[in-house]
Amino acid sequence: MKYYILFGPPGAGKGTQASAMVEKYNLRHLSTGELLRKEIAEGTELGKKAKSLIDAGALVPDEVVEGMIDNAFKTTEGVAGFLLDGFPRTIAQAEALDTMLAASGEAVTSVISIMIPDEMIKERIRHRASIEGRADDAREETINNRISTYHEKTEPLVDFYRKAGKYVEIDGTGTIEEVRQAIFNAMD
Ligand code: ADP
DSSP, X not given: OEEEEEEOSTTSSHHHHHHXXXXXXXXXXXXXXXXXXXXXXXXXXXXXXXXXXXXXXXXXXXXXXXXXXXXXXXXXXXXXXXXXXXXXXXHXXXXXXXXXXXTTTOOOOEEEEEEOOHHHHHHHHHHHHHHHXXXXXXXXXXXXXXHHHIIIIITHHHHHHHHTTOEEEEXXXXXXXXXXXXXXXXXX
């Protein structure tokens, strides 16, 4: 099985590119953000706990997302692999992922990182807010917290995966088609 990680700051275009990637390579798209928003929409206990953290621009606890991912790995059939989007977001999550995969003799295939500068993050999120209406896209303070959470907790993963020889960086500032082509070239 292939285990790709789609990496990048909020608003980098991960969700947009993910749909083309899963189709071309027969992958299951696993977005922890989407899975969490589904829990919130369904009003589950997990969703209730996650909502206040997400609305504040903070991360939900590692164990929560690790459980969701492990569960999806165990219950998915008929795909060539997975596209992880929004996970791992901390070093602890990356280590948990390695442990989970090693238990079945698997490993992360590669990390496709879509990079855009901070100014563009805000522009993209503001644009998305007007289309998708996500609560965590609406408030300036939440967006700022998500950007600082990204730099503090998630960006250290760049080094983690570089050291593992699995890190591929893509310039995310081009058009959707340009970025898609660069990703396909890297994956091929
Ligand atoms: P974006 O990449 O646009 O910031 P996501 O849809 O990936 O948004 O995630 C939305 C929110 O869900 C995050 O800000 C965070 O609160 C929570 N979340 C998603 N994935 C994780 C994760 N792996 N660990 C902890 N929290 C997460």
